[in-house]
Amino acid sequence: MVNMKNIADDFPILAQKINGHRFVYLDSAATSMRPNYVLDRIDAFYKSSAANPHRGLYALAERATAAYEDARATVARFVGADADEVIFTRNASESLNLIMYCYARRNLARGDSVVIPISEHHSNLVPWQVAALATGAELRYMYIDKETCSIPDSEIERKIDKTTKIVAFAHVSNVLGSRFPVEKLVARARRVGAVTVLDAAQSVPHFHVDFHALGVDFAAFSAHKMYGPMGVGVLYGRRELLEKMPPFLFGGDMIEYVREQDADFAAPPHKFEAGTQNAGGAVGLAAAVKYIESLGWDNIESRETALMRRLMSGLAEQKRVSVIGSPDPAAERYGVVSFNIDGVHSHDAATILDSFGIAIRAGAHCAHPLLDYLGVKNGCRASLGVYNTERDIDRLLECIPLVRRKLGYGD
Amino acid sequence: MEIDALYSGIITEHSRSERNKRHLANPTVVRQGLNPSCGDELSLELRCEDGVITDASFVGVGCAISQASASMMTDIIRGKSREEAGALCRAFLDMIRGRELDDATLDSLEDAVALQGVSKMPARVKCATLPWHTLNGAIDDLT
Numbered sequence: 079m080v081n082m083k084n085i086a087d088d089f090p091i092l093a094q095k096i097n098g099h100r101f102v103y104l105d106s107a108a109t110s111m112r113p114n115y116v117l118d119r120i121d122a123f124y125k126s127s128a129a130n131p132h133r134g135l136y137a138l139a140e141r142a143t144a145a146y147e148d149a150r151a152t153v154a155r156f157v158g159a160d161a162d163e164v165i166f167t168r169n170a171s172e173s174l175n176l177i178m179y180c181y182a183r184r185n186l187a188r189g190d191s192v193v194i195p196i197s198e199h200h201s202n203l204v205p206w207q208v209a210a211l212a213t214g215a216e217l218r219y220m221y222i223d224k225e226t227c228s229i230p231d232s233e234i235e236r237k238i239d240k241t242t243k244i245v246a247f248a249h250v251s252n253v254l255g256s257r258f259p260v261e262k263l264v265a266r267a268r269r270v271g272a273v274t275v276l277d278a279a280q281s282v283p284h285f286h287v288d289f290h291a292l293g294v295d296f297a298a299f300s301a302h303k304m305y306g307p308m309g310v311g312v313l314y315g316r317r318e319l320l321e322k323m324p325p326f327l328f329g330g331d332m333i334e335y336v337r338e339q340d341a342d343f344a345a346p347p348h349k350f351e352a353g354t355q356n357a358g359g360a361v362g363l364a365a366a367v368k369y370i371e372s373l374g375w376d377n378i379e380s381r382e383t384a385l386m387r388r389l390m391s392g393l394a395e396q397k398r399v400s401v402i403g404s405p406d407p408a409a410e411r412y413g414v415v416s417f418n419i420d421g422v423h424s425h426d427a428a429t430i431l432d433s434f435g436i437a438i439r440a441g442a443h444c445a446h447p448l449l450d451y452l453g454v455k456n457g458c459r460a461s462l463g464v465y466n467t468e469r470d471i472d473r474l475l476e477c478i479p480l481v482r483r484k485l486g487y488g489d
Numbered sequence: 490m491e492i493d494a495l496y497s498g499i500i501t502e503h504s505r506s507e508r509n510k511r512h513l514a515n516p517t518v519v520r521q522g523l524n525p526s527c528g529d530e531l532s533l534e535l536r537c538e539d540g541v542i543t544d545a546s547f548v549g550v551g552c553a554i555s556q557a558s559a560s561m562m563t564d565i566i567r568g569k570s571r572e573e574a575g576a577l578c579r580a581f582l583d584m585i586r587g588r589e590l591d592d593a594t595l596d597s598l599e600d601a602v603a604l605q606g607v608s609k610m611p612a613r614v615k616c617a618t619l620p621w622h623t624l625n626g627a628i629d630d631l632t
Contacts, residue, residue: 097492421505423552425527426496429613433492442528455550456528484492485553486501 082381085373086465088113099435102470107252107280107414107461108439109302112366116305119365123358131357132331132348146357149364150347153312156367157278157297158288163320165313165347166360170279171201173298173313174246176350177275178205180323181296182244188214192244193237193272195220195229195258196451197251200444202277202298206246215243224452227254227403234259234266242272249281253443253459254403255386255414257281264293273319279303283463284382284412286375289314301359305464306366310359313350320346327352373464382462385471386411389460392475393417398482398489402457416443416457419481424458430484434477495610496553499603503560504553510560511546518630522549522623524615529555533563533623537631542566542574552616554607559620561601566624571631574624581621585614 086092089111094101103111123145129138131146147161154161167173182205186192192206196219210217220233238245245267250257260276267274273295281287283304289297297314301307315323325332325343329352334342343349370378390407393399393415402416419427428440439459442449449456460474482489516534523530529551536544545563549556562581566574580594581601587608595602607617 423550425552425613425616426554429610430492430496441526484496484501486496486498486505 082373082377082464083467086467088115088369089465090114090117092465096435096437097433100473102434102436102473104460104462104466104470104474105437105439106283106463106466107303107459109308110283110305110463111465112305112307112362113369115369115372116307116362116365120307120358120362123361128358130354142357145361146355149357149360152364152367153360156371157282157299157312157314158290158292159314160317162345162347163289163314163317165315165320165350166355167298167311167313167350168309168356169302169311170277170298170300171311173311174202174205174275174277176313176326177296177298177315178209180326180350181273181319182206182209183212184324186210186213186215186243189241190215190243191218191239191241192216192246193218193220193242194246195222195248197222197227197254197445197448198246198248199252199277199279200446202246202248202275203447206244216241218242219447221451222254225404227251227256229258229263231262234262238263238266238270238272240270242267242270244275245272246275246277248277248279249287250284250412250414251448252280252414253416253445253448253457255411255416255461256403257410257412260292260294268293280414281412283370285379295319301363301366304363304366305369307359307362310356310363312363315346317346320350325349325352329353331355370464378464381464382413385462385466385468386413386415388468389415389462389471389474392471393478396475396478399478402452402454413462414459415461416459418454418457419478421487422481422485424456426485427458427478427481430481431474431477434473434480436474436477438474494606495613497603499600500557501553503557503600506560508560509546509563510548510556512548513544513546518627520623520627520630522619522626524551524555524619527552527555527616529616529619531555531559531619531623533559533620533627535566535627535631537571540571540631542569542571542631547620551619552613554604554613554616555619558601558604558617561599561604562620562624565597565599565601571628575628578621578625578628582618584608585618 127141129142131143151161154164276294276297278299282299300311332352398420424440513534517537518535520533531549547559
């Protein structure tokens with residue numbers, strides 16, 4: 079049994095003081111911190127194995143190739159995919175852009191539609207705007223219920239119709255923390271013959287995700303939101319789709335044979351990995367997977383659920399706080415809560431909380447259409463990682479009332 | 490910079506005050522300012538007679554720094570000529586850029602001197618300067 083109490087000790091960055099206070103990091107939905115285990119594995123790769131994968135015929139190059147491809151196999155197993163369906167990219171945004179360029183722009187035409195929830199992060203929204211503009215297809219939104227922050231079944235039925243070619247959606251909203259009904263969306267998309275794109279950036283760090291079991295056609299996530307390094311992400315694609323898609327970028331390592339005027343391309347996943355890849359990043363991502371597995375999903379989920387309930391109950395008791403989305407402490411929430419303090423702009427709240435050593439996100443959270451729809455200008459967001467403790471939650475709750483006081487309000 | 494200096498009494502009073510946050514009856518110039526990265530929106534209203542700003546006000550949404558800056562600015566420019574307002578703009582923006590200003594120039598900025606510390610907070614510079622950039626644009630429209 080892992081001792082979940084001392085997990086923060088695994089994360090050296092958390093040991094520092096910020097503005098003279100104990101550092102309380104509550105912005106893991108933006109990027110999570112990295113444990114020593116991950117940092118050490120990256121360090122070890124660069125110190126012992128970092129030749130160019132797939133190229134040299136010598137011991138170090140073979141070691142680098144093995145490290146890179148082992149990382150792919152580890153990640154694939156972790157998310158319920160086959161290794162040749164896992165493509166390493168820079169981040170979830172690049173993965174989604176790859177789908178847009180190599181699938182959407184070639185398969186959409188005037189009269190077709192792309193359907194997404196209004197709550198999407200800009201990275202799973204702007205690419206579809208671009209694809210729609212380029213092809214004449216329609217970008218259509220499913221509007222969430224403002225009380226429950228879920229997508230009503232009627233919206234799914236009505237918006238996804240026979241014109242729909244792509245349905246793209248986040249697994250967990252980066253603003254609301256709510257989980258969207260993947261099974262229903264996939265079932266409806268299949269009935270009309272559309273492909274599904276899952277943005278798993280906010281789900282993969284919080285609970286077990288299995289792309290084959292979910293039945294999605296494409297999925298994307300980033301290493302840096304799941305205790306891995308920045309600069310590496312994953313695109314999952316169903317093998318038949320990847321085989322039919324053209325390459326994204328062209329160059330070394332993505333070809334079979336090159337003649338003067340044309341070339342044969344490698345099979346997936348290498349077809350989509352031109353040039354020297356972020357092999358150290360892939361090794362770090364695989365280490366993050368192993369770190370998560372060493373903690374165990376049961377431990378992670380029960381701890382994060384307990385912390386989220388504590389946070390939501392505490393926010394509900396605050397007189398001057400309104401939660402964006404469902405304020406119910408018992409509501410299902412995955413690592414994220416957004417809120418506003420009466421009379422306080424979120425940027426002031428973040429600056430003042432920082433003076434107490436607390437890091438939260440403030441602003442529009444890369445989801446302008448959602449905030450416009452909800453009639454909210456911006457908000458504060460607190461988000462959890464495995465290293466957070468009850469003490470962190472209590473510290474945030476005790477400092478929130480001080481924000482208004484700093485700004486000269488009586489209470 | 491210390492948090493108590495950033496959110497000093499004079500700044501939080503201005504940020505909460507509604508005194509200058511209102512529409513003018515007959516504005517000569519209405520100028521919009523927008524800070525897309527924060528979502529701050531400002532509408533600056535000026536009444537100008539014979540080259541003198543006789544009244545100034547603003548409406549909009551933004552953080553305490555931007556609201557305080559707007560409130561201070563409207564106080565300062567009331568009764569000033571177009572040229573004087575332009576000089577104040579340059580002085581304020583120079584101060585936020587961290588340039589040394591002489592005492593007379595600092596005095597001319599009145600309450601807005603309280604925002605000097607923002608020059609050391611890169612993330613908040615655009616909050617403090619939004620009203621002044623908006624004024625800069627509005628001055629060109631003044632006759």
